[in-house]
Structure formats: C-alpha cells, structure tokens
Amino acid sequence: MTDRQTTDAQARTYFEQLWRDGDHWDLDADPYEHAKYDAQLALLDADRGPGRRYGRALEIGCAAGAFTRRLAPRCERVVGVDIAQPAIARARERTTAANVEYEVANVMNWQQGLAGDWDLVVFAETICYLGWLYPFFDVAWLAHCIYEGTRPGGRLLLANTCGGTDDYLLKPWIIRTYHDLFRNTGFVTLQETMFRGVKNGVEIEALLTLAERPA
Ligand SMILES: C[S@@+](CC[C@H](N)C(=O)[O-])C[C@H]1O[C@@H](n2cnc3c(N)ncnc32)[C@H](O)[C@@H]1O
Incomplete structure (x- = not known):
C-alpha cells in the first residue's frame, strides 16, 4: 500500500466507526448545531434574494444530512457526499426530498465529482479532519479543485x-488559514461572520464565510 492508500483507509475506518456508534456530534438534535445551520442558511438567503434558488449544490462531508435537508428547498438539486457509509445510510433513511441524492466518497479522491460546474458548494466542519x-499540499489541491469545480458566479x-x-x-489560526486558502485559490469573500453559541455548556465560535468564484 502507498502512504496515500494507508491514509485513505485510516480516514474511512475512523469515520465509519464514529458513525456506526451513532451521531457523534449530535448534529440532528443539538440546538447549537441547529442555530448554526440557521446562521448558514441566513447567509444563503440574504445572498439569493426572495424567490430565487441555487441550481446544483454540493455538500461535502454531509454526515447524516441534517443540513442537507434544510438546504434542499433552496436548490434545484443537492448532492451530499460523505466518506462514512453509515452516515449516508442514515441520511438516505431520513431524507424524503426528491431533489437530494447522496454518495459515499472520500472527497480527497473525488476529482470527477468535484468537477461538476456547481452553483453552490457547502463545506462545513470537515476540512479540519482533512x-x-x-x-497540506493535498488539502490545498482540494481547495483548487473545488474552485475549478464551481461555476463562475457560483458560491x-x-x-x-x-x-x-x-x-x-x-x-x-488554523481555521482562518483554511478560509484564507480558499481566498488564495480565487474565491472572493461576500460575507463573513462569527457565529456564537453554547454546546454542552461551553461557549463556541464558528467562522462562517460565503464566497464567490468571480464571474
Ligand atoms: C463534523 S461532521 C460535519 C457534518 C456537517 N457538514 C455539518 O456541518 O454538520 C464531519 C463529516 O465529514 C465527514 N468526512 C470526514 N472526512 C471526509 C472525507 N475525506 N471525505 C468526505 N467526508 C468526510 C465525516 O464522516 C463526517 O460526517
């Protein structure tokens, strides 16, 4: 096995095991997660304007679809991708919207899927694991592939x-570096905000950035 294949196998095993044991992050139920999803949607709603929908959207690291299901009414079509088969099985069970499809894939090995001319790419709480x-080079190359796979004018x-x-x-400082990495690929920030909330009694901050691939 090459080093890369070993890392891929470790990643799959790690996240499959987490999801086999249940919803490790409590994404479906935790009020903090729901409030953060609402803040993410508020950025998108302000961007789209009333009555408009995104075309084709991709969510990377979609987990069991907690955000995907909220995103679906705002898009023509949504593809959710996650490395963990048990997460995707849960997502499929819980999603009724006809415009959503899920795929089990390691985004680090999914160049063809990324090259989708996407109108919107959502990449939340996943890059830290990559x-x-x-x-670093592989993560930076992924950022470049996401840029190339977003249509001009896409988000x-x-x-x-x-x-x-x-x-x-x-x-x-690591998280800000990831966000800067996407700016360095060519994305232009439209809105950036710090979401604050409490999870399990602890005050938490999350950096939310909405960016555009210039038209
Ligand atoms: C903390 S959860 C985030 C879920 C969701 N995006 C959210 O914001 O609620 C991270 C997810 O990323 C997935 N993941 C980790 N590495 C991945 C990879 N290389 N490719 C695709 N998904 C990955 C994990 O299985 C997990 O479901």
Whole structure:
C-alpha cells in the first residue's frame, strides 16, 4: 500500500466507526448545531434574494444530512457526499426530498465529482479532519479543485468551529488559514461572520464565510 492508500483507509475506518456508534456530534438534535445551520442558511438567503434558488449544490462531508435537508428547498438539486457509509445510510433513511441524492466518497479522491460546474458548494466542519490526516499540499489541491469545480458566479459556503474548544484541530489560526486558502485559490469573500453559541455548556465560535468564484 502507498502512504496515500494507508491514509485513505485510516480516514474511512475512523469515520465509519464514529458513525456506526451513532451521531457523534449530535448534529440532528443539538440546538447549537441547529442555530448554526440557521446562521448558514441566513447567509444563503440574504445572498439569493426572495424567490430565487441555487441550481446544483454540493455538500461535502454531509454526515447524516441534517443540513442537507434544510438546504434542499433552496436548490434545484443537492448532492451530499460523505466518506462514512453509515452516515449516508442514515441520511438516505431520513431524507424524503426528491431533489437530494447522496454518495459515499472520500472527497480527497473525488476529482470527477468535484468537477461538476456547481452553483453552490457547502463545506462545513470537515476540512479540519482533512488537514489532520492529509499533507497540506493535498488539502490545498482540494481547495483548487473545488474552485475549478464551481461555476463562475457560483458560491462557496464555509463553516468551521474555531473557538471555545480545546480541540487542537480547531485552533482559530488554523481555521482562518483554511478560509484564507480558499481566498488564495480565487474565491472572493461576500460575507463573513462569527457565529456564537453554547454546546454542552461551553461557549463556541464558528467562522462562517460565503464566497464567490468571480464571474
Ligand atoms: C463534523 S461532521 C460535519 C457534518 C456537517 N457538514 C455539518 O456541518 O454538520 C464531519 C463529516 O465529514 C465527514 N468526512 C470526514 N472526512 C471526509 C472525507 N475525506 N471525505 C468526505 N467526508 C468526510 C465525516 O464522516 C463526517 O460526517
């Protein structure tokens, strides 16, 4: 096995195990997560304007579809991708909207899927795990592929926890570097805001960025 295949196998095993044990992050039920989803949607709603919908949307690291289901009415079509088969199985069980499809895939090996001329890409609370497991160059190349796979005029929504937690994957200076990485690929920030809330009694911050691939 190459180093890359070993990392891919580790990533799949790790997240499949988490999801086999249930909803590790409590994404479906936790009020903090719901409020953060509402803040993400508020950015999109302000961007689209009344009565308008995005065309084709991609959600990377969609988990069991908690945000995907909220996104669906705002788009013509949504594709949710996650590395963990048990997460996608849950997502399929819980989603009734006909305009949503899910796929099990490691986004690091999904170049064909990324090249989708997407109108909107949502990438929330997932890049920290890529930066943990993969070399910086590979994460930077993914950012470039996402830029290339977004149609001119298309949008990128990033959401990443970056404060109030001891998790070393979520240090604010690392999270800001990820957001800067996308700016350096060519995305232009339209709106950026810090979402604040309380989860499990702890005050948490998340950086939300809505960006455009210039037309
Ligand atoms: C913290 S959850 C975030 C879920 C959702 N995006 C949200 O904001 O609520 C991270 C998700 O990323 C998925 N994930 C991790 N590495 C991935 C990869 N390389 N490709 C696709 N999905 C991945 C995990 O399985 C997990 O469901």
